[in-house]
Each structure stands twice: as structure tokens, then as C-alpha cells.
Amino acid sequence: xxxxxxxxxxxxxxxxxxxxxxxxxxxxxxxxxxxxxxxxxxxxxxxxxxxxxxxxxxxxxxxxxxxxxxxxxxxxxxxxxxxxxxxxxxxxxxxxxxxx
Numbered sequence: 001x002x003x004x005x006x007x008x009x010x011x012x013x014x015x016x017x018x019x020x021x022x023x024x025x026x027x028x029x030x031x032x033x034x035x036x037x038x039x040x041x042x043x044x045x046x047x048x049x050x051x052x053x054x055x056x057x058x059x060x061x062x063x064x065x066x067x068x069x070x071x072x073x074x075x076x077x078x079x080x081x082x083x084x085x086x087x088x089x090x091x092x093x094x095x096x097x098x099x100x
Contacts (some may be wrong), residue, residue, distance in 0.1 A: 062093045
């Protein structure tokens with residue numbers, strides 16, 4: 001049974017290598033084709049525009065607002081401004097933002 005597992009792992013590794021080599025080959029051919037088209041159409045480098053999709057970040061809505069305009073989404077560590085106020089005797093709910 002261990003031998004069968006070892007054989008399967010070797011086969012998987014070989015298949016992963018084949019996939020990697022095939023992807024590299026496809027990539028190389030695509031770059032060559034792009035280069036051929038660029039040369040054929042006489043496209044200058046400054047005419048090419050490359051953009052990446054914007055990085056999506058999770059932004060939480062503001063749930064707590066401090067007396068000086070500080071904000072906290074209620075996620076992650078409690079900010080220092082809120083810790084100080086709570087330790088001074090304030091209730092955290094005093095700073096909860098009322099929904100629009």
C-alpha cells in the first residue's frame with residue numbers, strides 16, 4: 001500500500017512538471033505572437049498601455065466615532081482613543097454611530 005502511494009505521488013509530481021512546462025511553452029508562444037503583431041503593426045512602446053485590475057480591499061463601515069472625529073469599524077483591535085475613553089468610565093455605546 002505504501003508503495004502504491006509512493007508511485008501515485010511520483011506520478012502526480014511528474015504530471016505537475018508537465019503542466020508547468022506546457023504553461024511555460026504557451027507563455028513563450030504568446031509573447032512571441034504579441035511581439036510579431038507589434039512589429040507587423042509598427043506599434044511603438046509608448047502606445048502600449050498595461051493596466052492591472054484594481055486591488056479590492058475590504059472596507060468596513062464606520063461603527064464608532066470618537067469625540068475628535070476618530071473612527072473605528074468595530075473590527076480588529078480596539079483603537080487607543082476608545083480604550084482610553086472606556087477606561088475613563090465611558091460606555092462604548094456612547095460612541096456608536098447611528099445608522100443613516
